[in-house]
Amino acid sequence: MIQVNGLCKKFGAHFVLRDITLRVEKGEIFGIVGHSGAGKSTLLRCLNGLETYSGGSVRVMGREVGSLGQKEMLNLRRRMGMIFQTFNLMERRNVFENVAFPLEVWRVPKERARERVEDLLKLVGLEGKSSVRPGNLSGGQKQRVGIARALALRPDILLCDEPTSALDPHTTASILDLLQDINERFSLTIVLVTHQMEVVKRMCGRTLLLDGGLPQGTGETSSLFLAPPEHLRRLIQEEYALLSGGVNIRLVFGSPVPDASPGAAAGPLRANSGKAPGSSSGIISAMARDLDLDFSIVGGRLERYGNDILGFLIINVEAEEAGSVLEYLRVRNVSRQIVERPAPGGGADA
Amino acid sequence: MPDFYGQISVFLERLARIAPELGLATLETLYMVGLATFFSLLAGSALAVLLILTGPGGLRPMPRLYRVLDAAVNLGRSFPFIILLIAILPLTRLIAGTTIGSTASIVPLTIAAVPFVGRLMEGCLLEVDAGVIEAARSFGAGNARIIFRVLFPEALPPIILNAAVTAITLLGYSAMAGAVGGGGLGDLAIRYGYNRFQMDVMAYAVVILVVLVQIMQSACNFLYKKLR
Ligand SMILES: Nc1ncnc2c1ncn2[C@@H]1O[C@H](COP(=O)(O)OP(=O)(O)O)[C@@H](O)[C@H]1O
Ligand SMILES: [Mg+2]
Numbered sequence: 001m002i003q004v005n006g007l008c009k010k011f012g013a014h015f016v017l018r019d020i021t022l023r024v025e026k027g028e029i030f031g032i033v034g035h036s037g038a039g040k041s042t043l044l045r046c047l048n049g050l051e052t053y054s055g056g057s058v059r060v061m062g063r064e065v066g067s068l069g070q071k072e073m074l075n076l077r078r079r080m081g082m083i084f085q086t087f088n089l090m091e092r093r094n095v096f097e098n099v100a101f102p103l104e105v106w107r108v109p110k111e112r113a114r115e116r117v118e119d120l121l122k123l124v125g126l127e128g129k130s131s132v133r134p135g136n137l138s139g140g141q142k143q144r145v146g147i148a149r150a151l152a153l154r155p156d157i158l159l160c161d162e163p164t165s166a167l168d169p170h171t172t173a174s175i176l177d178l179l180q181d182i183n184e185r186f187s188l189t190i191v192l193v194t195h196q197m198e199v200v201k202r203m204c205g206r207t208l209l210l211d212g213g214l215p216q217g218t219g220e221t222s223s224l225f226l227a228p229p230e231h232l233r234r235l236i237q238e239e240y241a242l243l244s245g246g247v248n249i250r251l252v253f254g255s256p257v258p259d260a261s262p263g264a265a266a267g268p269l270r271a272n273s274g275k276a277p278g279s280s281s282g283i284i285s286a287m288a289r290d291l292d293l294d295f296s297i298v299g300g301r302l303e304r305y306g307n308d309i310l311g312f313l314i315i316n317v318e319a320e321e322a323g324s325v326l327e328y329l330r331v332r333n334v335s336r337q338i339v340e341r342p343a344p345g346g347g348a349d350a
Numbered sequence: 351m352p353d354f355y356g357q358i359s360v361f362l363e364r365l366a367r368i369a370p371e372l373g374l375a376t377l378e379t380l381y382m383v384g385l386a387t388f389f390s391l392l393a394g395s396a397l398a399v400l401l402i403l404t405g406p407g408g409l410r411p412m413p414r415l416y417r418v419l420d421a422a423v424n425l426g427r428s429f430p431f432i433i434l435l436i437a438i439l440p441l442t443r444l445i446a447g448t449t450i451g452s453t454a455s456i457v458p459l460t461i462a463a464v465p466f467v468g469r470l471m472e473g474c475l476l477e478v479d480a481g482v483i484e485a486a487r488s489f490g491a492g493n494a495r496i497i498f499r500v501l502f503p504e505a506l507p508p509i510i511l512n513a514a515v516t517a518i519t520l521l522g523y524s525a526m527a528g529a530v531g532g533g534g535l536g537d538l539a540i541r542y543g544y545n546r547f548q549m550d551v552m553a554y555a556v557v558i559l560v561v562l563v564q565i566m567q568s569a570c571n572f573l574y575k576k577l578r
Binding site for chain 2 (some may be wrong): 048070074076077078080084086087093101104106149150152159179257
């Protein structure tokens, strides 16, 4: 669907994006995550030609975006919807007229446009709000109008620029559910830009981590977050006050790369299995018994990745026992990783 | 007391004598100001569209053209009206066929107002949220659609307020045009009040001007509230 190769973007002499490569498949929800100012919006705007780029290639649905003529560009945008953090609705048009606007631009006959808008308002749960002005809607409702408007022309791709960053957690969840529903129902390809880590974890099969305009890592979201490479740990806000003595070991439960082990603890744990915490702690207590070992729990978390609940636990053991612990886990096929403490001077002092 | 009634009747008599002329002058003023406002809003909008298209961050940035337009607008706005009025007399004759009377006055009034309106409208259009423009671009709206279906409709309420400012400014200018034979209330006030010391006529003209300003402003405020 989308293939970006070595994309660079400069504002003046300053690189905002550098050497970005990514590939988005049809029907997937692809995440782009990074702190504010990382270049996420700029990258997203390069995909539909709202921003020009200085180098590299951006191919969307088989066409190089940078070399499109004016008319072809408008036709490409017709096939790509976009929603925004600030909703960007027209204040002087009511809900119906806002959703109808793209149809008006593309001269869809009035009667057909009316039916389409009514269907869309039903889809996003805003029936009966047709004649309300955006000023009288809540944030979540405004984003629903934005989504309906973006879908009006039946696009193949939906670009989302921080769609939930202005919303409270409850509303965020309902908007994410709606996006997921749309993704499944219409096999709509979604590119989702956000600074909220929990949003990509929940929504995106694959994610690109962006920092300072540079790609920091890309791949399966769950592997990226559950067992992040050393240099990403700070970036994804996974900092624990690690104990200074001994060895810190991270155990990943419900490994994102399903392994052959028949052991109940290691396979991906279904959201509705209800025994996720119990089974993961099972192996820990068994290990403590079998190895006759004392350990401290440093931290851990269970999270939803798409439809799976995955989690990790960081334990601290004596240095001389680390070898046998790692071996014990290896035999039982539990993903594990030694977590180094950040170098002194790196900022985080426990 | 008879003296008092006497004064009233003298007053009414004079008013009755001057009333047809006052009425005619009021109509002339409305005609001049109305048409000049209309033409200057049209031309000023076109100018404003050029300014926001070519300006920094515009839909079609052309820095050099923008700088020229920008300077021309500033120049136009800094010209004292009374000097402009005389300077463009040949142009006025060319367009209106004469330099005297209310029709001829429409030419300098419009020309004086265009840069002013252009700047006001540019301000209104720039106030439209950049995100809304971006959204329109994101689903394939071209520049013409964005200007006429997004910018102007979204900016309509402040545009209405600025139309009032323009009409009221032109009302003031029209009184100056009256000083050089332009017709209307200003002309009347000067001919009777200044030249013939009939202060009451001048006072009526001023009262009518004040009332006109009030009506225009209230009408536009009403529209503004209604449209917002
Ligand atoms: N039009 C612009 N001109 C110059 N610099 C810009 C422009 N737009 C964005 N930038 C800069 O590019 C960087 C990335 O911006 P952006 O893509 O908006 O980041 P994000 O969406 O990740 O917060 C920022 O440092 C920002 O200051
Ligand atoms: Mg952004």
